[in-house]
Structures are given as C-alpha cells and as structure tokens.
Amino acid sequence: MIEVRNLHKSFGDLEVLKGIELSLDKGKVLVIIGPSGSGKSTLLRCFNLLEMPDEGQLKIGELALNFDKGRRPGTREVLALRKRTGMVFQSYNLFPHMTALENVMEAQVTVQKKSKEAARSRALELLDKVGLADKAGNYPHQLSGGQQQRVGIARAMAADPEVLLFDEPTSALDPELVGEVLKVMKRLASEGMTMVVVTHEMKFAADVADQIIMVDQGVIIEQGSPAEVLQHPNHPRAAAFLNILTQREI
Numbered sequence: 001m002i003e004v005r006n007l008h009k010s011f012g013d014l015e016v017l018k019g020i021e022l023s024l025d026k027g028k029v030l031v032i033i034g035p036s037g038s039g040k041s042t043l044l045r046c047f048n049l050l051e052m053p054d055e056g057q058l059k060i061g062e063l064a065l066n067f068d069k070g071r072r073p074g075t076r077e078v079l080a081l082r083k084r085t086g087m088v089f090q091s092y093n094l095f096p097h098m099t100a101l102e103n104v105m106e107a108q109v110t111v112q113k114k115s116k117e118a119a120r121s122r123a124l125e126l127l128d129k130v131g132l133a134d135k136a137g138n139y140p141h142q143l144s145g146g147q148q149q150r151v152g153i154a155r156a157m158a159a160d161p162e163v164l165l166f167d168e169p170t171s172a173l174d175p176e177l178v179g180e181v182l183k184v185m186k187r188l189a190s191e192g193m194t195m196v197v198v199t200h201e202m203k204f205a206a207d208v209a210d211q212i213i214m215v216d217q218g219v220i221i222e223q224g225s226p227a228e229v230l231q232h233p234n235h236p237r238a239a240a241f242l243n244i245l246t247q248r249e250i
Contacts (some may be wrong), residue, residue, distance in 0.1 A: 084161055144175030
C-alpha cells in the first residue's frame with residue numbers, strides 16, 4: 001500500500017529527512033512519534049506532497065513517484081497521488097463561512113465534480129459516521145474543537161481516499177475533547193482504513209497502531225509493533241523520550 005525508499009527532504013541547508021525507509025500494508029495503521037523538530041510532520045506531509053521530497057521514491061497503491069535533485073513530478077502526477085490521500089490537520093482548516101455539511105460537500109462538488117445532490121447525500125452519511133448528523137447545519141464557530149476536528153475527518157473521507165493522514169489531530173484540543181476524536185479514529189481503524197498518524201497520544205498508539213516508528217533528527221531510530229517500540233525500545237534516545245511522555249500521563 002505505502003512504500004517509502006531513501007526519502008530525503010531539506011529546507012535550505014537543513015536536511016530534515018535523511019533517507020527514510022518504511023512500508024505499510026493496506027488496512028494497517030502506522031503511528032509516527034518523535035520530539036518536536038524531528039521531521040515527523042514533514043514526513044507525513046511528503047505522503048501527499050504538501051512537502052516535495054528532494055530524493056527517493058514514494059509509492060501509494062499502484063502509483064509510484066521518483067524524486068531526484070532538480071526534478072519534481074508534474075501536476076498530473078501530484079494530483080493523482082493526492083487523490084489517494086485524505087489529510088486531517090491539527091488546526092481543522094474548515095471554511096468558516098460554510099456549514100459542517102457544506103464543508104464536507106465542497107471538494108466533492110468542486111474537485112470531484114459530483115452533483116450537489118450526490119455530494120450532499122455522501123456528506124450526510126459521513127457526518128453521521130463521525131457522530132455529527134445533528135450538527136450538519138452548524139457553522140464552525142458553533143462547534144467545539146472536537147466537533148470541528150470530526151468534521152475535518154469527514155471532509156478528508158469524502159474523496160474516498162486509499163489512505164488517511166493525520167497530523168497531530170488532537171494537539172489543539174482541550175483534554176476533555178481528545179477522546180471523541182480518538183474514538184472516531186479507532187472506529188475507522190477497526191473498519192480497515194489505512195492510516196498514518198503523527199501523534200503524542202501513546203495510549204491510542206498502543207491500542208490502535210499496527211506499526212510505530214520513532215523519528216529523531218530526520219532518521220528512524222525505532223520501528224516495530226507497539227509492544228516492541230513502547231515497552232522495549234532499543235535506542236537510548238527513544239527510551240528517554242518515551243519516559244518523558246509516560247511521566248506526563250501519570
């Protein structure tokens with residue numbers, strides 16, 4: 001489903017990703033952890049080319065793209081890959097002048113060229129899936145942060161992506177609202193949705209992830225099952241980082 005080979009990304013003279021290698025099977029959940037500035041969000045954004053890799057190969061489904069210094073994929077290739085992914089941002093990014101229903105309909109109408117009737121039907125189905133059927137007519141300012149994030153998940157799903165990407169989806173939420181978003185994500189995982197999640201929610205990672213990687217200074221220093229990475233880390237840097245997270249949760 002997802003294969004990453006020798007992926008590099010720099011910003012000016014700063015090399016943020018240094019030859020990342022990973023793979024993820026269809027229907028599995030990959031959780032990416034690591035300290036701030038480690039490169040984990042940059043890696044996630046490379047999966048839908050919000051950040052363009054400088055070197056390496058990225059494959060999602062049957063589409064494989066190669067990156068070389070001085071060459072980037074064409075617009076058609078970029079759009080083809082983005083159609084395979086849905087992105088959920090930490091800051092919701094909903095259109096404030098549109099209702100929840102209209103936010104979920106928008107890309108279906110403007111990008112997928114669906115009729116408004118078909119887009120409305122699909123949007124209502126997805127809002128029901130994330131537990132917000134009764135909030136379809138509400139504007140973002142009338143919704144809690146957790147509700148806005150669930151609208152964001154519904155919007156990401158509206159394009160029927162092969163992979164859902166989550167960039168710290170609960171980091172902007174008050175603690176009491178985190179659970180409602182994680183509950184939706186757990187349900188999607190149980191239904192076989194392929195997901196890549198950047199998060200500091202270790203309980204979620206332990207419960208839902210099939211594979212966890214820890215990124216530090218642009219390289220993967222730990223990779224394996226939740227039990228392997230969270231309970232028996234091999235790298236001293238990983239052990240120290242996880243100990244800090246554990247202390248915060250106590």
